[in-house]
Amino acid sequence: SYELTQPPSVSVSPGQTATITCSGETLGDKYTSWYQQTPGQSPVLVIYEDTKRPSGIPERFSGSNSGNTATLTISGTQPTDEADYYCQAWVSSTVVVFGGGTKLTVL
Amino acid sequence: QGQLVESGGGVVQTGRSLRLACSASEFTFSSYAMHWVRQAPGKGLEWVAFIWYDGSKKNYVDSVKGRFTISRDNSKNTLYLQMNSLRAEDTAVYYCARETVGAIPYFDSWGQGTLVTVSS
Numbered sequence: 309s310y311e312l313t314q315p316p317s318v319s320v321s322p323g324q325t326a327t328i329t330c331s332g333e334t335l336g337d338k339y340t341s342w343y344q345q346t347p348g349q350s351p352v353l354v355i356y357e358d359t360k361r362p363s364g365i366p367e368r369f370s371g372s373n374s375g376n377t378a379t380l381t382i383s384g385t386q387p388t389d390e391a392d393y394y395c396q397a398w399v400s401s402t403v404v405v406f407g408g409g410t411k412l413t414v415l
Numbered sequence: 416q417g418q419l420v421e422s423g424g425g426v427v428q429t430g431r432s433l434r435l436a437c438s439a440s441e442f443t444f445s446s447y448a449m450h451w452v453r454q455a456p457g458k459g460l461e462w463v464a465f466i467w468y469d470g471s472k473k474n475y476v477d478s479v480k481g482r483f484t485i486s487r488d489n490s491k492n493t494l495y496l497q498m499n500s501l502r503a504e505d506t507a508v509y510y511c512a513r514e515t516v517g518a519i520p521y522f523d524s525w526g527q528g529t530l531v532t533v534s535s
Contacts, residue, residue, distance in 0.1 A: 339519045339521075341521040341522070350510060350526065350527055351512075351522070351525055352525075353522060356515075356519075356521040356523075357519050357521070392459075394460050396460075396521070402465065402474040403462075403474060404462040404465065405462065406462060408459045409459035
């Protein structure tokens with residue numbers, strides 16, 4: 309079965325750039341979305357179609373996808389960005405897969 | 416953006432059944448495919464099932480095939496998940512999520528989730 313692999317945790321200092329990766333076989337051939345989830349809350353979409361930001365998501369969030377790896381980049385990371393982040397892709401037209409999630413710590 | 420509200424969670428014994436519901440409002444429910452996604456305590460998101468806007472196509476993650484059934488009633492703006500033969504590993508918060516309309520879908524609206532606890 310298809311799997312998306314994320315690092316369990318990433319740490320970043322405030323104001324620095326955080327990079328969260330998501331790896332999967334030929335992931336670059338698929339479109340990836342990213343979701344942010346804070347404790348006790350539902351997931352929120354932060355990136356879709358690899359690189360697009362929904363309205364209301366700060367410009368410091370960006371995405372890319374090539375080869376076997378999709379990347380979520382948060383520039384000028386804020387303490388409020390501390391959360392779990394999940395990548396998501398479609399394996400087929402009827403099967404969805406999520407990455408295992410990455411806990412972003414801002415310290 | 417639309418609103419989704421799940422209900423029906425609770426504590427249930429192993430092997431028993433439970434039906435979850437997801438009530439949709441503030442958007443044209445019958446135009447959207449819908450999904451169930453779950454999250455076990457302290458774990459990540461796991462996609463569970465989806466259903467097309469008209470109910471004509473469905474699919475499930477392998478671990479629930481034959482036990483769970485997704486359905487919808489567009490006249491009531493409600494999505495359902497019938498869960499039978501429940502196991503301890505089905506314990507999770509269950510979210511319903513709306514799939515965007517388009518060639519490259521994603522989930523743009525989520526409910527607040529309902530907790531299902533399967534206990535022996």
